[in-house]
Amino acid sequence: MTQETTGQATEAYRGKRVLITGGLGFLGSNLAGRLVALEASVRIIDALIPGMGGNLCNIDGLQGRVEVAVADLRDPEALVRALDGVDVIFxxxxxxxxxxxxxxxxxxxxxxxxxxxxxxxxxxxxxxEARIVFTSTRHLYGRPERVPVDEAHxxxxxxxxxxxxxxxxxxxxLYHRVFGLPICVLRVTNAYGPRQLIQHDRHGFIGWFIRLALEDREITVFGDGSQVRDFVYVDDVVEAMLQAGLSERCLGGTYNVGGSQPIAHRDLVALLIELAGSGRVRFVDWPADRKAIDIGSVYLDSTRLRQAIGWEPRTPLREGLARTLDFYRTRMACYTAPAPSRWEVA
Amino acid sequence: MTQETTGQATEAYRGKRVLITGGLGFLGSNLAGRLVALEASVRIIDALIPGMGGNLCNIDGLQGRVEVAVADLRDPEALVRALDGVDVIFxxxxxxxxxxxxxxxxxxxxxxxxxxxxxxxxxxxxxxEARIVFTSTRHLYGRPERVPVDEAHxxxxxxxxxxxxxxxxxxxxLYHRVFGLPICVLRVTNAYGPRQLIQHDRHGFIGWFIRLALEDREITVFGDGSQVRDFVYVDDVVEAMLQAGLSERCLGGTYNVGGSQPIAHRDLVALLIELAGSGRVRFVDWPADRKAIDIGSVYLDSTRLRQAIGWEPRTPLREGLARTLDFYRTRMACYTAPAPSRWEVA
Known part of the structure; x- marks a missing residue:
């Protein structure tokens, strides 16, 4: 029972006109699938910039049930069309x-x-009047002064x-405070699950590690792998977003969306190799360009969001990883097309 | 003795190649004049965007002693030329x-x-290797949680x-931390003095009030004028910048540059009218668009900068205002040309 409704009934999305920016990406496409199941009217705008998270495979099975505009938010006409008549914007x-x-x-x-x-x-x-749920990231806390990291950090x-x-x-x-737009901000920790980009290693490392394990390759861990992170399964993030889009208490607030079990990199990799039944680990020194922006151990305190809307991460890491591995096993071709050496703005 | 050297000898600027971005503006042009007096080799790049602070009158008397490029920093070729051979960038x-x-x-x-x-x-x-002194602003503290505001706010x-x-x-x-650029950041409070824009009322209110007083017009104060601010005279800011550009202790640091005497708006206006011998005050309700971004009372704690480089604001408000009024009295035509209704990027 992983999609259990923790707060307001998500049935409220039935018939709602929902726009998802970046809706062909990891979180957006999982959200789109859930909203289609809830009988919302779903529109996606996504620029599909090469090397980024957007992937048409992510909406396999949703064809004809979502409206998709492949366009950049910086295209004023596309933006106007995307916003037409929407009730909620993720x-x-x-x-x-x-x-x-x-x-x-x-x-x-x-x-x-x-x-x-x-x-x-x-x-x-x-x-x-359209509700906006903005997904920010725990990344802006940087190298934390204390863990778990709460929103006052x-x-x-x-x-x-x-x-x-x-x-x-x-x-x-600001646009909430000054102009009254109904906005809720979620700072999401490392998310993982089906439909995440695993094409190259420049997004979250967990997707890349999953691919390496499935391909029975060597997983490189920087340093001794002792740095601790928390991970949240995509279905739990989707649930947080859905609740945030309905809750009055969320408006104007900023909330952490953390994982349940902080875990060291080396233990995460060991678990992944065990579940995949393939892959192996190697520890190497930090590359200079990564070390320069490394942030050490970090995991979030989600108390504020639990108190506001009753949300908690529900999916244990072992279960989430097993489901993720199952997803990619049958769809590797869709997710491992050659990566561009860098992304470019179309 | 307002230009007294508080820390390192500013004679170290003799022969240094200095670039001032925004050097036709208020702080930049005052700094340029001082650096010319110190026998530095001064180059200015300024886009002279209409309605902003740049004004060729600001370098009256420096003609032939500074190199001026009227260009935007977003022009890659102009930027390359501006940086050629520089030792210090303000x-x-x-x-x-x-x-x-x-x-x-x-x-x-x-x-x-x-x-x-x-x-x-x-x-x-x-x-x-070029030293960079970046002038930030106390404005990013917003409506303060406590006053005086220190850098940890x-x-x-x-x-x-x-x-x-x-x-x-x-x-x-970041560019200091990751790439090692030698950078010092100064967060300057409300500065005032000669060469500030007084063309329209959309920059700091103090310049606008000075103009109104000199033109014997009505000075409009929002609310009851009880909000408190600190003000720092431009020569003191110039001194802080010069010291910051020499001090090793400044590197990688962020420092408040505050004023000496926090004062309520209504008292500031009364002092100004007294010194000018003209002008009058009227109290009005807050306009909605200004109230929405008002920040209440705010003044800075400059202890960190004093400890790092020995800097303190030295010019009493009364003296600084009197000098400022004297400056504009003979140069009003240069500073009151009709203001564009808004600035535009050239």
Missing amino acids: NLAGQVSHIDSMRHPLDDLGINVESQLRLLEACRARTP PILPPDVNGIHKAAAESYHQ | NLAGQVSHIDSMRHPLDDLGINVESQLRLLEACRARTP PILPPDVNGIHKAAAESYHQ
């Missing part, structure tokens, strides 16, 4: 690779900052991506 | 109007964020301009 579009943001900071600025500002300006002008962005996500989050908080 | 370019940032947020993004990222990327590639940007200045500041901190 705002998930973004560049998520930390290392790419350091290599191509101006591209990251356009995708993660300019796009968000254009979206909010358009919402202010056209859909001021200072924002210490460790890289360009963190700076840009912090700016995007601040826009959302 | 990075002052920016859009400073809070209200304009809310009306034209995408323009503010280009000027205050994209420009800064392009500059730092160019410095990383071309002038990694949370960043709570109250408007788009604050979000963008916070991002620009974060870039500087």
